[in-house]
Amino acid sequence: MTLTLNDLNEILNDADCLVNEHTLNLALDKMAAQITADLADKLPLVLCVMNGGLVPTAALIERLNFPLELDYIHATRYGMETEGAALNWLSYPQSSLKDRHILVIDDIFDQGHTLQAIIKWLEQQDTSSVHSATVINKLHDRKTDIVPDYIGTDVADRFLFGYGMDYKGYFRNLKGIYAIKGS
Ligand SMILES: O=P(O)(O)OC[C@H]1O[C@H](OP(=O)(O)OP(=O)(O)O)[C@H](O)[C@@H]1O
Numbered sequence: 551m552t553l554t555l556n557d558l559n560e561i562l563n564d565a566d567c568l569v570n571e572h573t574l575n576l577a578l579d580k581m582a583a584q585i586t587a588d589l590a591d592k593l594p595l596v597l598c599v600m601n602g603g604l605v606p607t608a609a610l611i612e613r614l615n616f617p618l619e620l621d622y623i624h625a626t627r628y629g630m631e632t633e634g635a636a637l638n639w640l641s642y643p644q645s646s647l648k649d650r651h652i653l654v655i656d657d658i659f660d661q662g663h664t665l666q667a668i669i670k671w672l673e674q675q676d677t678s679s680v681h682s683a684t685v686i687n688k689l690h691d692r693k694t695d696i697v698p699d700y701i702g703t704d705v706a707d708r709f710l711f712g713y714g715m716d717y718k719g720y721f722r723n724l725k726g727i728y729a730i731k732g733s
């Protein structure tokens with residue numbers, strides 16, 4: 551089904567804003583301070599997990615006032631769906647990872663399969679260290695056994711969009727975190 555502008559406006563009007571811009575900014579400031587304490591002298595390589603990691607990565611790196619490099623991984627397991635499936639690797643980082651301190655940034659830690667697979671792969675690349683950061687931690691008990699090193703804020707177990715996260719490809723550019731009505 552093709553979504554029209556009216557459909558999208560209705561979805562957004564009906565949605566609940568769970569985290570507003572101000573709260574997100576405070577969470578990002580706190581994450582940036584923790585990351586700075588750990589990585590400021592490590593010349594880290596930041597890996598953005600596309601596509602959802604784009605907005606949080608931009609927001610975090612502008613708060614990191616030390617030298618770093620930036621690259622990306624493109625891995626997706628939801629596509630246009632609201633239920634996750636097998637992880638599909640679309641692009642690996644082009645940078646050399648050997649002996650680098652890596653910071654992986656993504657939008658959401660939901661069940662954790664995406665981050666777990668990425669961390670597992672990075673640990674096989676002779677890196678010096680791997681840290682991970684997600685702005686959102688979704689609260690439920692269906693997690694894998696990894697936990698991101700830096701988490702912005704906990705959010706209820708609903709289908710979320712905004713601040714990197716999409717609803718059927720849309721709404722990644724919203725400045726807050728929203729939940730679909732009835733989810
Ligand atoms: O913890 P998990 O249950 O693995 O879910 C988290 C992942 O799901 C989303 O990506 P998605 O596959 O939707 O791709 P996208 O980043 O292009 O939206 C999100 O950006 C995370 O990478």
Ligand SMILES: Nc1nc2[nH]cnc2c(=O)[nH]1
Pocket residue numbers: 628658660661708709710711715716717
């Ligand atoms: N857009 C979006 N992507 C996700 N990936 C894992 N959980 C979610 C979610 O709640 N919303």
